[in-house]
Amino acid sequence: MSFIYDKLLGGKSGALGLLVLSILILVVFPLALDGFRLNLIGKYLTYAFAAMSLVLLWGYGGTLSLGQGIFFGLGGYCMAMFLKLEASSPENTAIQSTPGIPDFMDWNQITELPWFWEPFSSFGFTIAAILIVPALFAYIIGVAMFKRRVGGVYFAIITQVIAVILTVLIVGQQGFTGGINGITDLRTLNGWDMTSDSAKYLFYYINCALLITVIVLSRFILTSKFGRLLLAIRDKEDRVRFSGYDVANFKIFIFCFAALVSAIGGAMFTLQVGFMSPSFVGIVPSIEMVIFAAVGGRMSLIGVVYGTLLINFGKTTFSESFPELWLFLMGGTFIAVVMFFPNGLAGLWEEYSTPLMKKIRAKIQPSVTAKPSSSSYETKESK
């Protein structure tokens, strides 16, 4: 019991935060919003996966990736390839010159399904690919960078460059990827209509469940010795190295895990929005993900979910009425957050709520505040 409470839920305040978030996304939103708005929230929550991956990588690990869109996109594309193959059955595509292949391939005079598309006709393979392909790609980048001790700004620039390369590749290889339009017109999942209301609700709940699972898993990582090592590496990398740790391995692991988390978000995006395109892979979405994390609080897994919701809600509202102003407003918000509240919304909450709670508690029960807080690590152990 104490293991679950301390390690997975993050103690009292962590458990409370998770409970409030769960109630909000699992109960309040579905009851208060219509299907269209709920689907929109679902879409925003898929970005929250990417923002959470940045909490681990950037907030705790100190390594800023400006290319989380790469992994979000890879996850999304894997899912889209499966759905596209299902939508391209010979019956559905009978009017094409080569029936049975995706429509954009036919338009690009491709007459045979490329080899790397073949396995995506299997749902099991697709799920495995969503989890493995982005993590494997991150592993390759991670080994190449971290083993050579490339970090900081250089790492950020390189991830950004990779995001550009991947976008150019997807756009350029139209016949294999659907090009700039992406992979569109996805209708069914294992024969089941994805656009129906029941499907949308189900995807929304699966998305929420995965989000909560990722929060719990991340909490496990952050409360372990690994989590303290991440902070230590961020603070004094050399001291960690000269304490007998191979620092690169820790950075590679967290980069791979962050890639996996982003990829889950990408796959859920494809399912809920019904398409995937290069506009979710490149520099702009990757930087937006960093802004979500910064605004929400890069040290808070829960905070970035609120940050993502808030910024996206703002984006939808403002870009409807003042489309040309939105980018400036978002840029301004980012600068303001970095300058005035470096710990984002979560930091503000901590700053103002903790003293308030203490005051309230002191009024109700004066003895509580008088209790010494020493040796709490021992009491945690003996619980």
Added chain:
Amino acid sequence: MSSMTNTDFSLSIEDLTVSFDGFKAVDSLNLYIDKNELHVVIGPNGAGKTTVLDLICGKTKSTSGSIKFLNQELTTLSEHEIVRRGVGRKFQTPSIYENLSVFENLEVSYPEGRGVFGSLFFKRSTKVIDEIHRIAQEIMLESELETEAGLLSHGQKQWLEIGMLLIQDPQLLMLDEPVAGMSVKEREQTAVLLNKISKGRSVLVIEHDMEFVARIAHKVTVLHQGKILAAGKMEDVQKDPKVIEVYLGH
């Protein structure tokens, strides 16, 4: 060069040279340290003292020569492998994790769970907690275990870093200016601490404070321009005219 014979010394450095763009920061250095020996390296600025520590712990790669620790060649190993062989190194400015508590600083340095998965499933057992308390007592920080390390005084930070090394029980402990910035009382306490912890291991210290060196050193080596100017007991070294001329005289 690396095929030198084995010795009884804990650390034996032979013909060690490192050159940066032709400038030899350390030049054909020979240095031997025994078990239970507290060896101090002194010398003017730029003599190559810190570079010697960098070479031993693998931060800088040597151009030629050999560093053998317990008859194992270190020059070919990476930093974390050298640490795991039993070499601990304290940096010149206190290098601790400011955002973690004293307890967590020591826990992170505890030599278990050093791999990725080992650290994920590392358990804070009573053995670990007891060891942390023992070390904290030794470095006079037992009452500060819950304090965030960034809030410690400068001297306490220096002790904490020494503690972070002690918890790994290194056979060779290297300290770069351990009393820099310490008060007189803290220097006294550190001298006692160093004398205590040099038992059962070898300690290599770089220090400028001559009074402090005289209190702790079993043997002294004076470095000058990457070469050894004099070596031996502190009294003898202090009388050496060459040493007085380049280092102690002014």
